[in-house]
Amino acid sequence: MAELSDKAREEFFSEAQEIIETLSRNLLSLDASIKSGASDPSLINEAFRAVHTLKGLSGLFGAVRLGALSHRLEDVLDDLRLGRIEFGQDVLDVLFAAVEAYTRILQAEKANSDDELDVEGLFTELERIGAGAAEHQSPVAEYELDPGLLAVLTEYEEHRLRANIDLQMQLYRLRVQFDLSTIDKALEEIKERAKRHGEIITYLPTGEATSADTIELDLLMASRDDLATLVGSLGADNVVIEEIPRRARRSVGAGTMPPRHQTSIGRADSVALQRELDKGGLETTSSLRSLTQTVRVDIRKLDHLMNIVGELAIVRSAFGRMAEKLRGEGQRKLAAELLRMHRNFDRRLGEMQDGILEVRMVPLGQVFDRLARVVRQISREVGKEIRLVITGAETEIDKLIVEELSDPLMHMIRNAIDHGIELGQRRVEVGKPLAGTIALNAFQKGNHVMIEVEDDGRGIDLAGLTEKAISLGKLTRNEASELSRDEVLALIFLPGLSTRELVDDVSGRGVGMDVVKTNIGKLGGVIDVHSETGIGTKMTITLPITLAIVSALMIQAGKHTLAIPLSSVSEAIAFDEAAVRMVDGREVITLRGQTLPLCRLDRLLNLEAAPDSMSRRRFVVVAALGQRRLGLVVDFLYGQEDIVIKPLGKSLADVRGFAGATELGDQRVGLVLDAASLIEEVLAGVEAPRTLERRHG
Amino acid sequence: MANLTQSTASRLARRIGDRGPVREFLMFSLTGELYGVELTRIKEILSPPPITVVPRAPREVIGVCSVRGLLVTVLDLRRRLSLEERPLTRRARILLGAAESGEVIGLLVDEVRHVVRLAAGEIEAAASALGGDVAEFVMGIGRPSGEFLILLDLQAIVSG
Numbered sequence: 001m002a003e004l005s006d007k008a009r010e011e012f013f014s015e016a017q018e019i020i021e022t023l024s025r026n027l028l029s030l031d032a033s034i035k036s037g038a039s040d041p042s043l044i045n046e047a048f049r050a051v052h053t054l055k056g057l058s059g060l061f062g063a064v065r066l067g068a069l070s071h072r073l074e075d076v077l078d079d080l081r082l083g084r085i086e087f088g089q090d091v092l093d094v095l096f097a098a099v100e101a102y103t104r105i106l107q108a109e110k111a112n113s114d115d116e117l118d119v120e121g122l123f124t125e126l127e128r129i130g131a132g133a134a135e136h137q138s139p140v141a142e143y144e145l146d147p148g149l150l151a152v153l154t155e156y157e158e159h160r161l162r163a164n165i166d167l168q169m170q171l172y173r174l175r176v177q178f179d180l181s182t183i184d185k186a187l188e189e190i191k192e193r194a195k196r197h198g199e200i201i202t203y204l205p206t207g208e209a210t211s212a213d214t215i216e217l218d219l220l221m222a223s224r225d226d227l228a229t230l231v232g233s234l235g236a237d238n239v240v241i242e243e244i245p246r247r248a249r250r251s252v253g254a255g256t257m258p259p260r261h262q263t264s265i266g267r268a269d270s271v272a273l274q275r276e277l278d279k280g281g282l283e284t285t286s287s288l289r290s291l292t293q294t295v296r297v298d299i300r301k302l303d304h305l306m307n308i309v310g311e312l313a314i315v316r317s318a319f320g321r322m323a324e325k326l327r328g329e330g331q332r333k334l335a336a337e338l339l340r341m342h343r344n345f346d347r348r349l350g351e352m353q354d355g356i357l358e359v360r361m362v363p364l365g366q367v368f369d370r371l372a373r374v375v376r377q378i379s380r381e382v383g384k385e386i387r388l389v390i391t392g393a394e395t396e397i398d399k400l401i402v403e404e405l406s407d408p409l410m411h412m413i414r415n416a417i418d419h420g421i422e423l424g425q426r427r428v429e430v431g432k433p434l435a436g437t438i439a440l441n442a443f444q445k446g447n448h449v450m451i452e453v454e455d456d457g458r459g460i461d462l463a464g465l466t467e468k469a470i471s472l473g474k475l476t477r478n479e480a481s482e483l484s485r486d487e488v489l490a491l492i493f494l495p496g497l498s499t500r501e502l503v504d505d506v507s508g509r510g511v512g513m514d515v516v517k518t519n520i521g522k523l524g525g526v527i528d529v530h531s532e533t534g535i536g537t538k539m540t541i542t543l544p545i546t547l548a549i550v551s552a553l554m555i556q557a558g559k560h561t562l563a564i565p566l567s568s569v570s571e572a573i574a575f576d577e578a579a580v581r582m583v584d585g586r587e588v589i590t591l592r593g594q595t596l597p598l599c600r601l602d603r604l605l606n607l608e609a610a611p612d613s614m615s616r617r618r619f620v621v622v623a624a625l626g627q628r629r630l631g632l633v634v635d636f637l638y639g640q641e642d643i644v645i646k647p648l649g650k651s652l653a654d655v656r657g658f659a660g661a662t663e664l665g666d667q668r669v670g671l672v673l674d675a676a677s678l679i680e681e682v683l684a685g686v687e688a689p690r691t692l693e694r695r696h697g
Numbered sequence: 698m699a700n701l702t703q704s705t706a707s708r709l710a711r712r713i714g715d716r717g718p719v720r721e722f723l724m725f726s727l728t729g730e731l732y733g734v735e736l737t738r739i740k741e742i743l744s745p746p747p748i749t750v751v752p753r754a755p756r757e758v759i760g761v762c763s764v765r766g767l768l769v770t771v772l773d774l775r776r777r778l779s780l781e782e783r784p785l786t787r788r789a790r791i792l793l794g795a796a797e798s799g800e801v802i803g804l805l806v807d808e809v810r811h812v813v814r815l816a817a818g819e820i821e822a823a824a825s826a827l828g829g830d831v832a833e834f835v836m837g838i839g840r841p842s843g844e845f846l847i848l849l850d851l852q853a854i855v856s857g
Contacts, residue, residue, distance in 0.1 A: 306766075313765055560752075605752040648751070648761065649770040649800035655753045661761050661768055669749040669763045 012061045013110055014296040016054060020102045021369065023050045027095050028372050034087065041081065041159055047095075048077040054102075065105045069119060072126045073098050079130060083162070093380070094125045096373060143171055143244050149204055149220060157202045164222035169198060170243060172230060174219035175206065177238040183215060190219070193234055198223030220244075299399055302356055309353050316345050360400075361545075364442045364451070365393035367406045374410050375438060378417050385424060385435040386417060392442035397449045397545060401523050405451075405543075408516045412453045412539055413438060415513070420457030420537050430534070432456065449545055454538040460531040462488050465497065472496055489529050493517045524550050524567050550645055552662075552672065554638035555621060558607030561670045563643050563662055564632075568623050568675035575618040575633055589620070589631060596622065599682045600633045605657065610635060623675040630679045645672050656681060717817025722839065722848060723792070724810040728780040731846050732806075733813065733839060734792065738851040740801075741793040742809055745771075745785070759805060762791075769793065771803040777854060778834065783807070794851050802855040813841040820848060 026047040033043065055070035057063075073095070079085045101119050108117055143165075153161065164171070174194075178186050191200050203219045223230060227243050235241060319342040327335035368390050379386035397405075421427075421436030428434055439454040466480045469491045475483075483491075491497055495514040513527075520527050525543035544550055552563040553572065579589045580598065587598040598620065602609060620631040643662040648655065659674035722733035723742075743764065748771050750760040757776040762769050771791060775782050788808040796802050820837040834853050839846040 560749075607752060608750075646768040649768065649802070650796065650798040651758060651770050651772075651800060651802070652751060652754055652761075654755075655751060657753065658751070661749070661763075663763050663766070667763065668747045669761050669768070671749065671751065671761075 019050045019054045023047055024099045044081040048081050076126050076130050097122050160201050169222040172221045173242045173244055175240040176217050177214050180213050197225045305356050360398050361396035362399050362402050364395050367402050368393045384421050387435045387437045389439045395442040404523055408519045411516050416455040420455035422458050449543045451541040456536040459533040459537055465491050552643045554641050555634040556636035557601040557634045559610050560607050563672045570622045570624040572621045575620045596631045598631045628679050719814050719816045722813050724813050725806040726808045727806055733846045733848045734851045738794050739792050743791045745791050769801045769803045774804045794855050796855040815839045
């Protein structure tokens with residue numbers, strides 16, 4: 001790439017990325033419209049414009065590879081929009097491949113890598129599709145229409161033009177002189193009169209007005225009537241009507257749309273040039289402007305803004321103090337005024353904080369669009385027809401979470417298609433629609449966002465799952481027989497248990513649900529599975545709305561107020577000292593028939609005891625990490641709170657057991673326990689009891 | 698007039714030439730002794746907010762506190778310098794500085810005095826005066842107006 005400032009490069013990448021995303025969305029809509037039996041020309045037009053803009057940008061920024069791909073893609077889309085090639089799934093496949101190629105090229109450009117990217121195959125495919133164009137001339141191309149006029153047609157106008165041609169209408173050009181002062185009215189009049197004969201499709205100034213007070217327009221009209229009738233009805237001193245002749249088919253020469261793919265190289269060059277012109281000079285200038293009104297912002301900049309809000313908060317408290325001081329000195333009026341300003345400032349500051357948090361939010365649609373491409377691709381790979389139904393794409397969630405969501409969701413969808421949805425024939429046999437449905441639903445629920453991935457397939461094979469778990473030594477046959485239905489379903493999250501051998505092996509690429517669960521867990525989320533044999537499976541992910549905020553259980557141990565993230569807590573119960581037994585030198589209790597090792601937090605962390613701790617009733621918080629569970633004995637439960645976790649500094653990096661700290665209000669700081677490391681530490685070297693993980697409700 | 702300006706300039710030039718560039722140090726007391734750290738290293742001086750003890754932390758870490766939403770690790774400079782511990786008074790302050798890692802460190806001191814200006818030539822090498830494990834944190838000794846000032850290398854302290 002040419003030498004550019006980092007900022008300009010960033011902006012170019014952002015814009016290119018957005019254009020590619022737009023293109024991808026257009027293609028998905030096209031895919032849907034083809035499936036419903038009609039391809040929407042405006043979508044092809046949009047796709048064409050997106051690529052055209054990208055080509056212009058690439059040229060500007062010297063991104064040769066992006067430019068080359070855009071150039072070829074633009075040709076194909078142009079042929080498509082002008083109806084020179086038929087639209088179909090095979091064409092769409094190539095277009096989707098182009099989107100993938102764009103993404104790869106963009107990544108390479110970003111990384112400043114000059115690695116060869118294998119796009120030759122794609123180029124060949126694009127050429128192959130384009131080659132079909134010569135065989136299939138658009139009806140529009142059969143008329144001697146002014147290319148300048150064609151270039152400025154709106155989508156609607158182009159659509160009307162085609163529709164009229166399809167209806168065997170004759171096209172006319174009306175060259176009309178208007179008085180500048182009355183043009184609006186006069187134009188309406190002529191349109192109104194023309195209605196009896198057909199319709200005015202578009203109009204364009206010719207730039208050849210005879211005096212400064214007049215303007216000359218070319219009106220493109222379609223009509224069933226012949227020239228004489230029109231002249232009789234619409235003709236006037238200022239109106240000249242001409243019939244637009246059909247050109248002889250396949251005429252090579254001075255025509256505006258010569259067929260492409262000439263053998264001679266010189267000829268091909270002039271064709272390319274002509275095609276450039278066809279696409280319209282007007283568009284080139286306007287298309288360099290940004291397509292969207294959005295900006296992309298480094299999330300660290302938002303963090304910086306958040307810190308400034310923190311600084312402003314001191315200024316605010318200084319105001320408050322000053323007001324108090326003034327009041328103390330008897331300046332009541334001034335104090336009241338300052339207090340009012342202080343309150344106002346306080347409110348605005350709060351709004352600003354909310355605003356910055358809101359900027360971090362992006363719609364889930366961003367990741368859903370990517371998933372829609374994946375669904376399409378997989379369904380074609382495995383030969384199952386899939387209908388993807390998306391709801392709640394507008395649901396917003398922290399940008400950082402969205403980035404981390406796409407992989408887990410992709411695995412879940414892949415699993416659903418591979419193992420959930422039956423083959424078409426089988427579906428018809430059991431009375432289901434041929435096309436399988438995968439529903440991707442998102443919605444907000446309080447401070448959480450729920451994402452559901454639901455399929456109408458065969459459901460999870462519970463017996464198979466249990467057998468597999470037994471064969472892998474995850475549990476004994478006896479234990480298996482005592483499991484509830486939900487507990488069996490939860491087996492799917494054990495390492496090595498989910499995916500292929502369970503049901504038919506189609507993809508062989510399935511990633512275990514344990515990995516999915518871990519990744520969701522890293523985001524502070526939990527995943528739930530629900531399945532009905534023969535009806536389908538529904539996976540529900542519950543995520544915090546922002547990574548900055550985590551739901552936690554607030555507890556007291558010794559003199560310390562501590563937080564435990566709820567994602568690692570399965571339940572909390574009252575502690576009965578009398579129920580404690582010693583097993584292998586370790587304190588345990590029995591919880592619903594299973595042994596639960598205990599850990600007295602105050603002893604483990606050597607916490608200073610609270611003065612009244614002995615008299616109080618204590619509690620056990622059951623922390624869960626995979627199959628391992630640990631009962632943390634604590635002095636008091638304060639309840640659930642949404643907290644912001646801040647990492648401890650580097651000088652405390654070696655301190656085990658804490659995930660960070662959080663503000664408790666009233667200036668105090670509370671430590672956040674890291675349940676995973678506590679469990680590891682306490683149970684280290686001890687075989688984890690064979691208890692099944694139980695999700696908190 | 699012109700002469701006067703010239704003579705001032707030459708006097709200044711001579712002074713800088715003699716003593717080296719001038720640096721500013723924040724003077725504070727700790728267990729009865731006077732210490733100084735370079736002023737540019739200190740971001741802020743605070744009255745100690747409530748400090749949360751971090752169990753299992755290294756001995757010199759008192760705990761963490763929040764300064765307008767920023768998490769600060771508070772070091773007890775007396776423990777780091779192996780000094781005798783005395784109860785804190787109302788005058789105790791926390792000096793905020795940043796470690797190379799970006800971590801914000803608070804240094805708890807007994808009392809902040811004032812700022813002194815020392816030219817490079819007024820700073821004695823410390824190695825001769827002090828020994829032991831304290832030496833690595835000391836960048837020199839200053840004697841502004843007859844006082845004995847131990848100049849600390851803040852970077853070494855917060856990064857240690």
